[in-house]
Structures are given as structure tokens and as C-alpha cells.
Amino acid sequence: MRIVLVGPPGAGKGTQAARLAEKLRVPHISTGDLFRANISRQTELGKLAKSYMDAGNLVPDEVTIGMAKDRMAQPDAAKGFLLDGFPRTVSQAEALDELLRSEDIKLDAVLDFEAPEEEIVRRIAGRRTCRNDSAHVFHVTYSPPEKEGICDVCGGELYQRDDDAEETVRKRLEVYHTQTEPIIDYYRAQGLLVTISALGPVEEITQRALGALKREDAAQ
Known part of the structure; x- marks a missing residue:
């Protein structure tokens, strides 16, 4: 299957992308991974992307699309792929359509993984990260440490990262509403959009998505 995942930050899209890709046996292609892989391998596209990033500028759509095209052309993507974080704008969605048609x-x-905005703010703003090891992450409500402010794993100090602060989260959501949300209507008009509730246990959401995909596949 060839699938695109969309949804606001904090909806658990990345988690679901990895789980769905494993269950569907297709590669999980994320924008972040594309950038890191191309930059680490020092491909021409990677060098170009890095030049924009180092200058503090956005990487042009054509560079991102070029990376996605190269990745989708690899043998493991011959029978399908799952795109996560791309496309982010209607112009990118149009470019992807043109690429796929070719x-x-x-x-x-x-x-489309959907969650109420206030729930998203609670999820992200409640995170607390260990200063000693950023892999140790807790949540003040959903997974609190045994001792407030102290990492259960190593005893390090827990803190709120700047990009997890409520004000920052709300700004990220504004950007999502302005730049990315319009692709929902774009894909709805093509009859491709399937809305999935991102509320509940992780496995339940995965099964919800798989069930929706089976129904879509049967309808085609």
C-alpha cells in the first residue's frame, strides 16, 4: 500500500507511522530520516539541503521532493511505502501527485490522525526530559516519575524542553493549521482522506487505522 500520514504535532503520528509500516511491511519514509540520510551520505541533494539549513533558510520543495523520489525508487519501496511528514503543504502534495503520475x-x-487541540497541548506541554539522557522522557500526568523532577532511570534532573513549552506548542499548531491543514481538504476532494481518532491506547489507534485501511482496500 502507498499511504500518506498527516496530523498535528502531538497526535502520535510518528509512533503510528512506525507501527503501521512494520505491520504493512512497507518502508516508513519520514522527512527527518530523508534529510539525515542524505546529509550523512553527502549526496548532492544532502549537500544542497545542508547549505540551506546552515544559512537558517527553509529547504526548497524541489530538494525535499528529489529526496523522496530517490527513496521511493529503492527496491524495498516497490510494493508500497508510508510517507510521514511529507507532503506538508498543498504545493508539495501537488508535486507528489505529479511525481507519482510520472x-x-x-x-x-x-x-489524518485527529485529536482535540487542548489534548495535544496537554500531551506535549506535560513532557519532562532527563538532562542526563534525552531518551528518558516522562509526563506529569500520563507517566509521572516516582519522585517529582527526578528521572526514575538515572536520577537526573527532569526539565521541560523549550519546544515543549505551551506557548511554543500553540505556535507550532498555528503553523500546522496555516501550512499543512489545507492538504486535508486537498486529499478529501480526491476521495483519499481517512480520518482516524488519535485518542486512546497506542495499540487501539493502530488497529483503528489498520481497520480503516482494510475497508478502503476492499472498496477499491
Whole structure:
């Protein structure tokens, strides 16, 4: 299957992308991974992307699309892929459509992971990260440490990262509403959009998404 995942920050899209890719046996292609892989391998696209990033500028769509095209052309993506974090704008969605048409490929579905804005703010703003090891993450409500402000694993100090602060989260959501949310209507008009509730246990959300994909596949 060829699937695009969309959803606001904090909806758990990254977690679900990894789980769905494993269950569907297709590669999980994320924008972040594309950038890191191309930059570390020092590909021409990687060098170009790094030049923009080092200058504090946004990487142009054509560079991101070029990376995505190269990745989707690899053998493990021949039978399908799951795109996470791309496209982010209608212009990128249009460019992706053009790319897929040139390869005689069609998307099967676009999964929109939906969660109330206040729940997203609670999820992100409640995170606390260990200063000693950023892999140790707790939540003041959903997974609090045994001792407030102290990491259960190593005893390090827990703190709130700047990008987890409520004000920052709300700004990120504003950017999402302005730049990315319009692609929901774009894909809805194509009959590809499937809305998935991002509330509940992780496994329950995964099964919800898989069930929706099976229904879409049966309908085609």
C-alpha cells in the first residue's frame, strides 16, 4: 500500500507511522530520516539541503521532493511505502501527485490522525526530559516519575524542553493549521482522506487505522 500520514504535532503520528509500516511491511519514509540520510551520505541533494539549513533558510520543495523520489525508487519501496511528514503543504502534495503520475503510481489512502487541540497541548506541554539522557522522557500526568523532577532511570534532573513549552506548542499548531491543514481538504476532494481518532491506547489507534485501511482496500 502507498499511504500518506498527516496530523498535528502531538497526535502520535510518528509512533503510528512506525507501527503501521512494520505491520504493512512497507518502508516508513519520514522527512527527518530523508534529510539525515542524505546529509550523512553527502549526496548532492544532502549537500544542497545542508547549505540551506546552515544559512537558517527553509529547504526548497524541489530538494525535499528529489529526496523522496530517490527513496521511493529503492527496491524495498516497490510494493508500497508510508510517507510521514511529507507532503506538508498543498504545493508539495501537488508535486507528489505529479511525481507519482510520472511513475504510474497512485496513493491508496491518506490517514489524518485527529485529536482535540487542548489534548495535544496537554500531551506535549506535560513532557519532562532527563538532562542526563534525552531518551528518558516522562509526563506529569500520563507517566509521572516516582519522585517529582527526578528521572526514575538515572536520577537526573527532569526539565521541560523549550519546544515543549505551551506557548511554543500553540505556535507550532498555528503553523500546522496555516501550512499543512489545507492538504486535508486537498486529499478529501480526491476521495483519499481517512480520518482516524488519535485518542486512546497506542495499540487501539493502530488497529483503528489498520481497520480503516482494510475497508478502503476492499472498496477499491
